[in-house]
Amino acid sequence: MTEVFLQAVVALLSPATLMFLIGGVLIGLVFGVIPGLGGTTALALLLPLTFGMEVVHAFAMAGGIMGAVAMGGSISAILLNAPGTAPSAATCLDGYPLAKQGRAAYAIGAVASASPLGGLFGVLTLLLVLPVAKEVVLLFGPPEFFLVAVFGIVTVAVSSSRNLLRGLIAGGIGLMLSFVGYDTVNGGVRFSFGSEFLWDGIPLIPALVGLFGMAEMLRLSIAGGSVATDVSNVNLSGVGSGIRATLKHWRVVIRGSIIGTLIGAVPGVGGTVATFVAYSTTKKADRDPDSFGSGRIEGVVAPESANNAKDSGALLPTLAFGIPGSAEMVVFLGILMLHGMQPGPAIFAEHQQDIYGLILALTLGAFFASIIGLIFVRWLAAITLVNGQILAPVVIAVSFVGVYAINQTPGDIVVAAALGVVGYLMLRFDYPRLPLVIALILGETAERGFQQSMMIGKGDWGIFLHSATSLILVGLIVLSIGWSLVPLLRQRGTADETGAEK
Amino acid sequence: MIAWPSLAMLLFVLAYLASALLTLDGATRIVPLMAGAVTLMLLLIDIVRSAATQDAVMPVPPRRELIAVAYIAAAVISIQFFGFWLTIPIYLFTSIAWLGKQAFRTALSVSVLTSLFIYLLFEVLLGYNLYPGLLLELW
Numbered sequence: 001m002t003e004v005f006l007q008a009v010v011a012l013l014s015p016a017t018l019m020f021l022i023g024g025v026l027i028g029l030v031f032g033v034i035p036g037l038g039g040t041t042a043l044a045l046l047l048p049l050t051f052g053m054e055v056v057h058a059f060a061m062a063g064g065i066m067g068a069v070a071m072g073g074s075i076s077a078i079l080l081n082a083p084g085t086a087p088s089a090a091t092c093l094d095g096y097p098l099a100k101q102g103r104a105a106y107a108i109g110a111v112a113s114a115s116p117l118g119g120l121f122g123v124l125t126l127l128l129v130l131p132v133a134k135e136v137v138l139l140f141g142p143p144e145f146f147l148v149a150v151f152g153i154v155t156v157a158v159s160s161s162r163n164l165l166r167g168l169i170a171g172g173i174g175l176m177l178s179f180v181g182y183d184t185v186n187g188g189v190r191f192s193f194g195s196e197f198l199w200d201g202i203p204l205i206p207a208l209v210g211l212f213g214m215a216e217m218l219r220l221s222i223a224g225g226s227v228a229t230d231v232s233n234v235n236l237s238g239v240g241s242g243i244r245a246t247l248k249h250w251r252v253v254i255r256g257s258i259i260g261t262l263i264g265a266v267p268g269v270g271g272t273v274a275t276f277v278a279y280s281t282t283k284k285a286d287r288d289p290d291s292f293g294s295g296r297i298e299g300v301v302a303p304e305s306a307n308n309a310k311d312s313g314a315l316l317p318t319l320a321f322g323i324p325g326s327a328e329m330v331v332f333l334g335i336l337m338l339h340g341m342q343p344g345p346a347i348f349a350e351h352q353q354d355i356y357g358l359i360l361a362l363t364l365g366a367f368f369a370s371i372i373g374l375i376f377v378r379w380l381a382a383i384t385l386v387n388g389q390i391l392a393p394v395v396i397a398v399s400f401v402g403v404y405a406i407n408q409t410p411g412d413i414v415v416a417a418a419l420g421v422v423g424y425l426m427l428r429f430d431y432p433r434l435p436l437v438i439a440l441i442l443g444e445t446a447e448r449g450f451q452q453s454m455m456i457g458k459g460d461w462g463i464f465l466h467s468a469t470s471l472i473l474v475g476l477i478v479l480s481i482g483w484s485l486v487p488l489l490r491q492r493g494t495a496d497e498t499g500a501e502k
Numbered sequence: 503m504i505a506w507p508s509l510a511m512l513l514f515v516l517a518y519l520a521s522a523l524l525t526l527d528g529a530t531r532i533v534p535l536m537a538g539a540v541t542l543m544l545l546l547i548d549i550v551r552s553a554a555t556q557d558a559v560m561p562v563p564p565r566r567e568l569i570a571v572a573y574i575a576a577a578v579i580s581i582q583f584f585g586f587w588l589t590i591p592i593y594l595f596t597s598i599a600w601l602g603k604q605a606f607r608t609a610l611s612v613s614v615l616t617s618l619f620i621y622l623l624f625e626v627l628l629g630y631n632l633y634p635g636l637l638l639e640l641w
Contacts, residue, residue, distance in 0.1 A: 165548050172541030173511065176518055179534045186530045191521060214574070221602070222562055222570050389602025394616050396574065397590050400581065401620050405630050410582055417578045421571055428562065429507045447533045 008356035011056050012364070020057045021361055024064020025368045031065070032072020032084045039069035039085060043332060055339050055351075059358040062335055067119060067365020070307040071373045074111045078300070079104055080395055082213025086205060087271035087307050089437060090279040092212055094292060094299025101295055109242020110300045112370035114253055117246065118305030119366035121257035122264070122312030123359050129316065130348060139469045140266055142456060146449025147464060147473035148266055149442040152273045154477050155280045157435040158484035170426070171435035177202050178443020185451040197411035206403040206416040207440060208272075211433050213399055214420025219427055221392035239374055245297045252282050252298050253305045260306030264313025271310040276438050278306035284483060308366050312359070319347055319355065396420075508549050515542045573597060585635030591617045 073085030078095035181201030457463030599609035
């Protein structure tokens with residue numbers, strides 16, 4: 001095994017392969033920065049080009065793209081509150097407030113260090129888990145998928161503890177919207193009102209671009225000014241502090257990486273859930289959770305470490321079973337097959353060197369992306385100084401084109417604009433957007449898991465407690481709700497005591 | 503008095519539940535009905551709670567807000583009919599010059615440069631055929 005691993009290292013470090021890797025990193029950064037594009041589009045465009053390439057070159061380029069997209073997506077999330085990729089949406093929550101305080105470079109420094117560290121952690125875990133991959137993936141059946149989805153929604157809804165009720169309402173509306181379109185279990189189309197466009201449901205990327213990017217740009221154009229509220233205070237030299245902050249919060253990095261790897265490995269759940277759960281868990285574990293959302297660096301470090309770790313996790317079911325762990329992996333599966341590699345447990349024995357090469361390319365890709373991103377950080381951070389009356393229309397126009405480019409459907413523009421207005425109203429009337437997004441993503445998984453479990457259990461709800469994995473997940477859900485109720489009960493207790501004293 | 507966002511959400515949830523009950527059958531409506539019913543309950547609690555307390559809302563000039571939203575809506579409708587290549591430069595120019603009250607020259611240069619960037623990236627580099635609009639498609 002060591003010999004094959006070293007051969008993979010030598011193959012990857014050859015000048016030609018490194019060139020493909022760096023090429024992939026540059027493409028990944030550009031596709032990551034522009035809202036609406038992202039890794040799936042980049043890999044899809046690369047797919048036909050890899051046909052004539054050697055496997056190692058194709059994997060180096062794909063690894064470079066996957067490793068760099070996260071960094072690119074987070075740069076626009078921090079600077080514009082417009083996540084370049086869906087998983088980067090969680091980075092907006094504290095990254096953008098930091099940019100508004102003039103500390104964009106500090107946040108980008110944290111991203112540049114947390115991303116590769118998370119990626120490295122994910123890769124090391126993947127190398128350790130590969131021999132027992134089959135057993136790990138088989139732990140999840142329909143009841144476990146349902147419980148993972150419920151856990152994701154509950155964790156995010158209760159983490160908006162400042163307004164728990166409104167968090168739950170937003171989650172409920174997100175769930176309701178997620179049921180629009182084709183019912184994958186029972187067949188039939190729901191809530192489409194005759195529109196063929198809605199058969200596939202509410203498209204995710206346009207929804208995210210609308211709820212986060214457009215909503216924020218609307219706010220900016222209405223309120224006036226620039227992204228950084230105190231222009232005189234914009235600090236373009238805080239990168240070093242950002243890196244030091246990541247190292248200081250090493251526990252947050254490890255926690256985020258574990259969450260990213262684990263959730264990334266669950267097919268269909270995806271990276272967006274991983275980053276939001278990493279954010280929520282870090283917020284809940286903090287002594288001052290209320291300060292999250294106002295520019296806490298841990299709120300950037302946690303999702304970023306999960307963001308890159310999730311790629312290694314998602315590789316696990318893709319390679320072991322041909323079940324893609326994310327949208328990017330669906331396209332990557334195409335690259336594998338194009339090169340005559342059949343996913344399944346045998347792939348590790350038949351193409352060991354190529355698989356190691358891919359894993360190493362992912363890690364190196366994240367490191368190169370950080371270095372290249374840091375070189376340009378000063379210029380990128382200057383975006384926060386641009387007048388909002390100019391920046392907002394430009395971002396909205398590019399976002400319109402970006403969301404259209406995904407499926408070449410004009411309806412996607414309508415969805416982005418409509419949810420942009422909804423997102424703005426949620427900002428205005430203090431409804432958290434996070435639970436809506438997470439429920440929109442997880443609704444289908446939750447429903448499918450629920451319906452299939454009911455069929456397997458013949459209507460018996462005990463199916464959700466039949467395995468150790470289910471029991472652990474139920475325990476985590478109960479713990480999440482209980483944890484969020486403790487401060488509320490304490491508050492009530494203090495109020496009662498004060499009342500009694502009076 | 504019920505705040506209008508709560509009322510709008512209440513109407514949306516009621517319409518959703520009615521649609522699920524009237525248009526769906528059997529197993530296809532179970533989960534949507536469960537989600538809708540729970541959301542309705544939570545909304546009613548929020549409405550009662552909001553009536554007792556005064557929620558803080560972001561202070562903004564409503565006229566400016568309406569104009570900004572109308573501008574986005576106009577851009578979306580214009581893209582559907584006239585496509586990207588006519589809408590994007592006009593949207594950018596008028597948003598920056600009229601809505602944003604910036605200098606005529608700034609608005610013109612930003613709209614030209616952004617349109618050029620979009621053309622080079624999406625049409626030339628990535629090979630997308632950006633939507634020409636319903637009218638041009640028919641013509």
